[in-house]
Amino acid sequence: MADSMITVFERPHSLKPVPSHFCSGCHHGTVHRLVAEALDQLELQQQTIGIASVGCSVLLYEYFDIDVVEAPHGRAPAVATGVKRVHPDSIVFTYQGDGDLAAIGTAEIIHAANRGEHLTVIFVNNTTYGMTGGQMAPTSLGGQVTTTTPYGRDLETDGNPIRMAELLALLDGTHFSARVSVDAPRRVAQAGKVIHKAFEMQKNRAGFAFVEVLAACPTNWGLSALDANERISQEMMPCFPLGTFKDLSGAQG
């Protein structure tokens, strides 16, 4: 831009200048950008190691200009533990979807939190398996129609939507757990602050920090980008309230 202009908002440097494969209106891109902004602001790009999980988010190594390890499905917190134990001074984060973190990877996330690993976990909850084509996720809402709950999720036989931010907050090893959303400009700004904080805590060696982000999957929800965005406040937030469920960042470590 010309010298006569002040930059108010630009794509963060920690993101590569390439278009993503995400569907139109998918919030993964938004969450990617917020993570990248946090890395830019805290000047962590050079020392950050990302752990990619399985699902739509697996391709984050195509978009983040940082070192990345790809983990098997659900195992990102275990892989992150290995990386962090070798490089305790690096910033290690996992980026996981709901199937990855809250179904197949339940054991790994609970035990990484319980050990109080110095990790930042970004958990994108869009109530469905995106990449495999819209199957039920552990966070799918009661009655939600998915390709494997064609008659709607039956809470009696298919289980209940699982609230990971609250659940992990119960563990002694968890130092920070919050749920945010990216469905409106002010909430995106708030989500950015929380993600920033979760990385800042790791920088300060403050322990396990977990951020759940409510996000839209227009394609698999069968909604337009705008209607999908709307569903977050209308249907998801009553089940998944926003808020901070644990914050020990002020406590002495």
Add this chain to the structure above:
Amino acid sequence: MDNNKMNEDVFMAGFGGQGILLVGNLLAYAAIEAGKNASFFPAYGPEKRGGAAMCSVIVADQEIGSPVVGRPSNVLLLNQDAMAKYYPRVRPGGLCLYNSSLIDASGHQRSDICSLAIPANQIATEVGNVKLANMVMLGALLARNPLVQLESVKQALDIIIPERNKRFIPANLQALDRGFSFATA
């Protein structure tokens, strides 16, 4: 081989969301309903939108061997990337219809095949929805190579289209007709 026996292959490619798989499926289903053998072999990237989408359809009187076709005889190309990648693979003597609304064909010249520019997006928009470009292309193909009767395809459409989208059938039929008459003219 008995020369009266039919064995036709169709390859189509574009990006996800252009309805490539839908028309491939439709064509194969229409062939099955018409009493022929058919195979439909889709291929697509892991992402649901964007990315490349392609499929091969084989319609034959006898048993079908490979659903994979190396040098297809009938080719529908719906975007520039598909043109670059698959135009050179059209079998000599074959037929290639390309979506000239999205494809700049300069730099893609072959004298050993029949190439036909179909402004599919434009025609589809005239019908009322740019998403019908796939149907325009299929209609155009059937005008040039009646491997299945247009009527059979129209009947199959009623079964292929899911219940919630039935209201779009008239527009789909119109798009098929517009493509057909464009390629006939």
Add this chain to the structure above:
Amino acid sequence: MNKRLFVKGNEAVCIGAIAAGCRYYFGYPITPQNEIPEYMSRELPGLGGTFLQAESEVAAINMVLGASAAGVRVMTSSSGPGISLKAEGLSYMAGSELPAVIVNIMRCGPGLGGIDASQADYFQAVKGGGHGGYHLIVLAPDSIQELYDLSMVAFDLADQYRVPAMILGDAMIGQMKEALIPHPYQPLAELPAKDWSVTGKGNRVQGNTVKSLFLQDGALEAHNWRLHDRYQQLKDREVRCETIGIDDAELILTAFGGAARIAKTAVSMARQAGLKVGLIRPITLFPFPEQVFRQATERCRRVLCVELNNGQMVEDVRLSVDRQADVRFYGRPGGTGSLPTPEELFEQLQKHYKD
């Protein structure tokens, strides 16, 4: 005659399983087999059956273990990475002599690999895949019709021999659509009663135990010999194989599953070009059609094995012909844009035919 259906391979396997009386399915999403759990989730509830999406493949296979031990026909399905997770449960099921049908719609590997067609799980499937030394019955369909037919056969063989059966498909066979005639289910044989299953002891003198732990002197060895005899019976009685034009062949092509479909067109191209080329297509990969290869190569001394991997079945072909033929290999390890075409296989046939 039944009306022809036009379905994906992944759906055909479900239609067959349901026809064979399978009412229990436990699974976890993974591409390119998602149509299987999706179909079962639509159909099983209305049939009084159970569809359950497990929290992981590890859980799914152990739900299968439980349902099988409880005495019903039960199925699961997955693709490479998920089958790896199921290997533990499969080993326990093989050790516990539990019948079930496991579908592997193979994708490219190793690791996360890709979602395109591959046959790189051949070793994993036919050599057991998990720990401890066991076999699965492995069936490799090459068409939508055969997927339907073999899903019924898989349940029968599993029940008859008390060996878990795997249907080894690939993304091509799973994702393609063809016509299918849904013949009614006819059991292969009179099947043994599942008097070993757990139902609650009731009036039985002794409780039934489903287990794979054998601690007494000689007990585990005896158990393994018993399993070995079972595998031998399968080799003696249950080999299935398709052959085309091998009587006068100068070169025999061999391939299974999706690769065999491409090979069939290449073989007919070769025949049109005047080359005497035949095809052996193993339908059972375990038991492997050793005798078919042995006999065919008494006359024809050259075999070209084609696979969608870097060479796995070719080892079993070599063992079968025991040096009486020159066994060559052409393989493609898969990935987007890496499926060989009939034209490419025909070129290979011409090359190996000449020199």
Add this chain to the structure above:
Amino acid sequence: MKKLVIDEEFCKGCGLCVIACPLELITVGTKVNKQGYPLAQISDANQVKCTACSACARMCPDAAISVYLPKKD
């Protein structure tokens, strides 16, 4: 001077910027990019009205929007 710059390669026409803009200055047009997505656009007249609040850029899932302000001398 343009305050909003929408990258045509990145934009997927989702319209989240349209609903984000408090002044309703952005629309999704009919022009499509290489990936086949219709593009978000802002007219020159609306560029003038833009306050550079960046709500659109914050909402954009594809980081396709940059926001600039002229320097005050």
